[in-house]
Amino acid sequence: xxxxxxxxxxxxxxxxxxxxxxxxxxxxxxxxxxxxxxxxxxxxxxxxxxxxxxxxxxxxxxxxxxxxxxxxxxxxxxxxxxxxxxxxxxxxxxxxxxxxxxxxxxxxxxxxxxxxxxxxxxxx
Numbered sequence: 001x002x003x004x005x006x007x008x009x010x011x012x013x014x015x016x017x018x019x020x021x022x023x024x025x026x027x028x029x030x031x032x033x034x035x036x037x038x039x040x041x042x043x044x045x046x047x048x049x050x051x052x053x054x055x056x057x058x059x060x061x062x063x064x065x066x067x068x069x070x071x072x073x074x075x076x077x078x079x080x081x082x083x084x085x086x087x088x089x090x091x092x093x094x095x096x097x098x099x100x101x102x103x104x105x106x107x108x109x110x111x112x113x114x115x116x117x118x119x120x121x122x123x124x
Contacts, residue, residue: 020062020066046058
């Protein structure tokens with residue numbers, strides 16, 4: 001799981017998005033995981049490199065779907081539990097489910113979003 005950020009031309013602040021990714025070389029496993037969670041997601045075949053023996057697949061959940069997947073799996077996580085807690089905290093404290101409206105979000109929210117993005121990156 002990670003927080004992606006993207007600078008969009010014409011916008012003052014970057015766009016932040018919660019992302020949950022499951023990468024496996026067994027498509028059947030990835031499809032079963034997707035079916036069991038039952039949330040909107042995307043499976044992509046990762047472009048193979050010369051040193052790879054097998055095709056790799058990447059299952060991605062974004063935004064509210066990533067949050068929903070984390071909530072469904074949280075109690076069963078072991079190594080990634082701390083990351084799950086930080087990602088869920090990010091969603092609440094960074095006001096991720098709130099639309100900015102005509103006046104935008106308070107300036108401090110952008111700092112909170114960036115700090116959580118860095119924190120999740122360091123937890124890898």
